[in-house]
Amino acid sequence: MSSGNVINHVTIIGAGLMGSGIAQVAASSGHKVTMVELDSKLLDKAQKNIEKSLERVAKKQFKGEEDKIAGFVNESISRISGSTDLNSVVKDTDLVIEAIVENLEVKQKLFGQIDGVAKPSTIFASNTSSIPIKDIAKSTSRLDRFCGLHFFNPVPVMKLLEVIRIPETSDATYNAAMEFGKKVGKTCVTCKDTPGFIVNRLLVPYMAEAVRMLERGDATARDIDTAMKLGAGYPMGPFELSDYVGLDTTKFILDGWSKNYPDNPLFKTIPMLTKLVEEGKLGMKTGEGFYKYQK
Numbered sequence: 001m002s003s004g005n006v007i008n009h010v011t012i013i014g015a016g017l018m019g020s021g022i023a024q025v026a027a028s029s030g031h032k033v034t035m036v037e038l039d040s041k042l043l044d045k046a047q048k049n050i051e052k053s054l055e056r057v058a059k060k061q062f063k064g065e066e067d068k069i070a071g072f073v074n075e076s077i078s079r080i081s082g083s084t085d086l087n088s089v090v091k092d093t094d095l096v097i098e099a100i101v102e103n104l105e106v107k108q109k110l111f112g113q114i115d116g117v118a119k120p121s122t123i124f125a126s127n128t129s130s131i132p133i134k135d136i137a138k139s140t141s142r143l144d145r146f147c148g149l150h151f152f153n154p155v156p157v158m159k160l161l162e163v164i165r166i167p168e169t170s171d172a173t174y175n176a177a178m179e180f181g182k183k184v185g186k187t188c189v190t191c192k193d194t195p196g197f198i199v200n201r202l203l204v205p206y207m208a209e210a211v212r213m214l215e216r217g218d219a220t221a222r223d224i225d226t227a228m229k230l231g232a233g234y235p236m237g238p239f240e241l242s243d244y245v246g247l248d249t250t251k252f253i254l255d256g257w258s259k260n261y262p263d264n265p266l267f268k269t270i271p272m273l274t275k276l277v278e279e280g281k282l283g284m285k286t287g288e289g290f291y292k293y294q295k
């Protein structure tokens with residue numbers, strides 16, 4: 001393993017949809033990766049999902065060349081290991097990317113715990129979509145080695161990485177983060193630590209406004225989706241995207257923002273969204289959101 005800012009070994013904390021996607025792209029671009037979860041069953045599930053997704057990527061990349069497909073999948077998989085022992089993993093890692101539950105206290109506790117264990121040169125990053133990076137980073141004594149690395153779902157397909165700098169993020173950390181992003185095949189954009197960074201700041205109010213249109217009865221969900229796909233060239237309409245991302249995620253982001261910025265009408269919570277979430281209609285993952293899905 002390396003010292004300084006060369007990133008060879010990456011620790012991904014949280015092996016959910018985002019964490020496993022990040023692990024996949026890091027491994028397939030040559031990094032050694034350790035995924036950390038609380039339960040080894042979650043690690044097994046993530047490994048299986050990664051394998052399936054790697055096959056999709058490989059089939060596209062090496063059309064019909066079975067040896068190359070198998071080689072890519074097996075080599076990538078061989079670079080990924082799993083662990084439930086966070087402290088022992090972070091002792092010798094170059095970059096930690098946290099992709100756990102969107103809860104500030106839980107994230108602060110996690111980073112506070114590993115700050116004293118990781119080597120001084122290790123860079124810490126959060127994949128949070130809506131919590132200020134500075135609030136998470138202040139639980140550590142390495143503000144200069146802290147940044148946001150915000151990936152998009154599905155990670156193996158979406159080409160963007162937002163690199164978030166807090167005022168204390170050093171140039172060396174920022175440069176290493178940008179280089180890592182490029183190496184994993186993403187186009188990197190830089191953003192200050194502002195609500196939603198770039199993409200969610202625009203996307204979440206847009207999805208919220210679509211729900212408000214539906215609430216007012218201006219148009220059906222299907223017609224709003226069709227309009228945005230065919231009239232604006234989006235790959236998914238706002239309701240398809242909400243169902244894909246998870247209604248709970250959209251609601252969580254809006255709730256946090258409306259609490260912190262009560263005067264911004266873009267961030268206001270929406271009764272229809274609240275009702276669907278309370279009914280457990282969270283989108284594709286629960287079989288129903290704005291639309292119904294075959295499980």
Ligand code: 3HC
Binds near residue numbers: 056057060153157200
């Ligand atoms: N792993 C690997 N490959 C995948 C994949 C995955 N998980 N999901 C899709 N793909 C590949 C497929 O293999 C397929 O490749 P092909 O074109 O060579 O056959 C290609 O992607 C397209 O997939 P599908 O044919 O299954 O379906 P679509 O053409 O409808 O594309 C989509 C699916 C890529 C999800 C597309 O609809 C899309 O781009 N949607 C918008 C997604 C988006 O906006 N994401 C950002 C959400 S916001 C966010 O993540 C921020 C967070 O903080 C909330």
